Amino acid sequence: MHLSSLLHAISMATALLLTSATVRAQSASDLMGSGDVFDRKFQAGKALEYYLPAEKLEPQNVPLLVRIARQYRHLMTDATTSAEKLRLGGSALSYGRRAAALAPNDSEAQLSPAITYGKMLPFQGTREQVDASPRIKAAADKALKLDQRNDVAWHVLGRWHQALANIGVLxxxxxxxxxxxxxxxxxxxxxxxxxxxxxxxxxxxxxYIELGRTYAQMGRTDEARKFITQGMAMPNKEHDDPELKERGRLALAKLP
Structure with a gap:
């Protein structure tokens, strides 16, 4: 190894050790704050570098567990194989379940497992999908009972109804x-x-996009096109927005 390469390697290793030592020295609150910076940037891997050490310090911190579950869902979206998506979804589900068990009166904690179940459904077999369905409904209902203003819970419940309506008699x-x-x-x-x-x-x-997709299922083409187009014209603000817009594009392409 050339001297310059050796010095570079030593420098990188030293920086890594210093970073690790800094992380270990921080409180759980400080680590969460640092992780939140990357959460807002949708940099899930970087966020977990702070959230996971914080969890070791405070394993019953419910907002932290909900955050960790969200990061694994983000990584799941970015994964390229079904097996990897399901593995990451399993990690998200584990943290979400822990949060829900610890905080029975927290709407966001109760909803976390339902969101993960929903994201895992497309990559599961029929039997697993059937088993997950009542869990999604129960979690969304409980989240709404705790907070009627939880719009994500209404969305999850809407997707549940939408999926069941699409299972025809045949x-x-x-x-x-x-x-x-x-x-x-x-x-x-x-x-x-x-x-x-x-x-x-x-x-x-x-x-808007899922409302439009529901109207498409109903054969109400004008409303479908209106709401899907409206959603697709909005700026991306959340990690899964590009994926949702792709769902919208596919739905528009199928409209007569």
Whole structure:
């Protein structure tokens, strides 16, 4: 190894050790604050470099556990294989469940597992999807019972109704006992939930896109196009917004 390369390696190793020592010396509150900076930038890996050490100091810190679950969901979105997405989703679910168990009266904590279940559904088999469905509904209902102004909980509940409305009679017949375990729902119920989410927080593009996708399921093309287009015209503010806009583009492409 050349001398310059050796010196560079020593310098990098020293910097890493100093950074690690600095992190260890911080309080959980300080670490959370540092992690929040990266959370706001959607840099999940960097945020976890602070959140995970903070968790070792305060393993029952509910807001911290909710934050950690969110980072793993972000990493799940960015992962390139179904197996990796499910692995990261499992980590998010573990932290979300811990938060929910520790804080039965915290709306955000109760909702965290439901959000993760929903993100994992597309990569799971039918039986796992069926098993997750009542958990999503129960968590969203509890979150709303605790806070009727939780627009994300209304969104999650809307997606639940939307998905069930899309399971038609033929699919239930072919699915036999598996799909037969699921309750039935309607697109109208999904629309009501998304309308409520928009009324509470009109600044989340996801509400508009999923409302439009529900109208598309109903064959109401004009409303579908209106709300999907409105959502897609809004600026990206959250980590999953680009993914949601892609869902919107695909839905628009299928409209007659």
């Amino acid at each position: 699919k239930r017949t072919l699915g036999g006992l598996i799909y037969g375990k699921l309750p039935t729902s309607t697109n109208e119920a999904a629309v009501a939930c998304f309308d409520q989410a928009i009324a509470i927080n009109p600044n989340r593009l996801r509400h």
